[in-house]
Amino acid sequence: MLMATPENNLFTDTHIAFIGGGNMAGSLIGGLLHQALNATHIHVADPNASQLERLCQQFITLHTYADNLSAVRDVQVVVFAVKPQVFRDAARPLAATLAKNRPLIISIAAGIPEKNIRRWLGYDAAIVRVVPNTPALIGAGAAALYANPIVSSAQRTLAEDIFEAVGLALWLDDEVHMDAVTAVSGSGPAYFFLIMEIMEAAARELGLPADVARKLVQQTAYGAARMALESQDDPAALRKQVTSPGGTTAAALKILEAGKLREIFLNALTAARDRGAELSNEFGKEGS
Ligand SMILES: NC(=O)c1ccc[n+]([C@@H]2O[C@H](COP(=O)([O-])OP(=O)(O)OC[C@H]3O[C@@H](n4cnc5c(N)ncnc54)[C@H](OP(=O)(O)O)[C@@H]3O)[C@@H](O)[C@H]2O)c1
The missing domain is CATH 3.40.50.720 (NAD(P)-binding Rossmann-like Domain)
Structure with a gap:
């Protein structure tokens, strides 16, 4: 920088x-x-x-x-x-x-x-x-x-x-x-904020005090981002490293995969990309 x-x-x-x-x-x-x-x-x-x-x-x-x-x-x-x-x-x-x-x-x-x-x-x-x-x-x-x-x-x-x-x-x-x-980085912060919002709400549902839920989610997001930036490993390898077979993380990831999180993200990013193309057509027609 x-x-x-x-x-x-x-x-x-x-x-x-x-x-x-x-x-x-x-x-x-x-x-x-x-x-x-x-x-x-x-x-x-x-x-x-x-x-x-x-x-x-x-x-x-x-x-x-x-x-x-x-x-x-x-x-x-x-x-x-x-x-x-x-x-x-x-x-x-x-x-x-x-x-x-x-x-x-x-x-x-x-x-x-x-x-x-x-x-x-x-x-x-x-x-x-x-x-x-x-x-x-x-x-x-x-x-x-x-x-x-x-x-x-x-x-x-x-x-x-x-x-x-x-x-x-x-x-x-x-x-x-x-x-x-x-679709990826322009709109991207909103996706991460949504995930943090969802995790915070879930943490409160699980009984954690609101301030503890917020701080834990914030620091976890920061720590994960820093690890991804500083590590030689790709995100999939980092995820595998923290997922013991039959463990707690595996139980959570199983639910996320069953909920088709990958497909949801692909659809979401495609919609954002296509909206960009629509805006281009809408506001940039020849002669306008
Ligand atoms: N927000 C993001 O995360 C993000 C990320 C990547 C790219 N962008 C792009 O950045 C651009 C700005 O987004 P934004 O979120 O900053 O929008 P914004 O907060 O609405 O800011 C745009 C400003 O321009 C003013 N404006 C309206 N007509 C104008 C004119 N003729 N001349 C000068 N100023 C005028 C608006 O006033 P009024 O409020 O009175 O209309 C408003 O204050 C957009 O094209 C967006 O696609 C945004």
Whole structure:
């Protein structure tokens, strides 16, 4: 992970504008500031005054704007952090200014192909499409990045450094995989939260005090994730290592397998992937 230090002045001269100041923008801004990006170099535009207020309370010195155009005038990077449904309407009024200044465009909108963004902006924009996730807020994000051929190697490095500042950043050569990434890591934290929620509720049903249930589930999730990250073994091998034949873990796993947990997850991730493709069709039709 990149750490901004006096010797590493990557962010010193880079101004970044966020179009949309919601959950993901907040996560990314939090992570970037944690890595010592100067808050005065962050510009956030959002028509929702309460979102801007929330960000200002959290991150005191960043610049906020009610209109998008003011935010993008003098920046090297523009991050579109709006919902896919509003992307086109947010992008089109900025086209002339962006065409003149040619900043790097970063899109985190699920399911919007870079060719649609180029069409909406009306010039051969350098675009990096990214699927991030919310643990970016604590520097533990997982992001997959795809750069169109117009992106320069310096811009590629900049995009990578921005997302490495908030976690893992992996490049994909083929944009076709972005919907699958959305299904796996973009939406992924919610699956783990659901499992933690379910385990906590079950622990309470088994009679554990609520605070004990919560702490045990949290630490178990953290410990399992750390073991998976730090071990040379794959998750299946790690699972087998903690499952004695005829033991307690085996009894639990038998129920989960009988409940077709694998099939349920495959169906769930396929639905998320397909929703990404649907959004792309819905909001990116030719001529729109
Ligand atoms: N949340 C995740 O875990 C996650 C993960 C990966 C990718 N993403 C992607 O990240 C993007 C943002 O998601 P989010 O969860 O951060 O959404 P969000 O919390 O709803 O934030 C979007 C913000 O954009 C504002 N907005 C609406 N129209 C705008 C416009 N024309 N110009 C500027 N801002 C405008 C919204 O205001 P209003 O509230 O008034 O509409 C809202 O404050 C989405 O495209 C999503 O697909 C999200």
